Amino acid sequence: MSLFDVRPDDSIGAWFLDTPHYENGEEILGLEFRRGQRWDREKRLRTSVYSEGVRVSFCRGGRGTFYIASHLMRVLRSVISDDRLEGIPVEISGCSEEYEILNVLDIVDCVDEDRSEFGKWTESGGRPEMIGRYRGIPKMVLDGGAVARA
Template sequence: MTADFFEIGLDYNDSTRWYLGQPGTAEGKLLPGTFWNCAPWTDTRPLSVEIKKSGMPATFNHSGHSVYIVATETMSLLRNVIDPQVFQGIPVSIIDHAGDYEILNSLDCVDCVDEQHSEFRRWTAEDGRPERIGDYKMSLFRIDPDRARGHDLFRAKGWEIALICSEKVKRCLENAGVTGIRFKSIVYKE
């Protein structure tokens, strides 16, 4: 049986929940795109995020630019289920909210894009983003489950904006009643 993997994304069907902005430093510098490059965060300055749209707090939040802000309780659950060395929890305060949250910074980057079953083109110099040349521009994203085997929470090399989890992590989060996210299967099935 082929292992299944899922892209974690925002639950668009829940219009009652809040929406968080980008994390930033105490000086007000926003950090878009900082937490999807599979690199450890070593800055010790406190980070905060504002509530962009009020509503019911969620335990797993997508705040744009592939940043996930997760309730500390849920992060602790993840640390008990998968190798805590493959991700980092960075404390973040939510302005005008008392709950404990962390930025989920995935450190595991896996070369697993299934090019045969994905639809994509690659960034070129003509796109005006020299730092992205050679990376994928996906319209249909699939991964090769054999190359992803043994990884539970990761990003795909060349398409790092996607946060991917194994069936084990999906079941764990669903059983815990985590709110704010949806899971989309990204393994090609004939």
């Protein structure tokens, strides 16, 4: 199994895209794209530029969403099988270039919680949809057995 640690370069002053939403304005939480499930909704997704900056091919956006230029998604699809990731077309206001939202399909529960340092969302966090999920992981240790089995 290959592990990928993909991060945008935050030092270049890249643009920051807003939370994705449907045409009617209903927002979609970024965690929807990290559940390991194909996106089966027919509605077109949209977003806008939240903070101006350098237009880049890969960036993080509102609610933890990853936006990727379609030309870069084609490259990813050439090296990563389509049962591991999906690109969902998204329209960006004022941008003629095609972008997609990265939807991760290959989720492996491999955090060694006994050796990691982390916090999890609770009821008092005010985000009921996040209860039980990791809130922050300052020290992450992977369970080698879980990774090897994946």
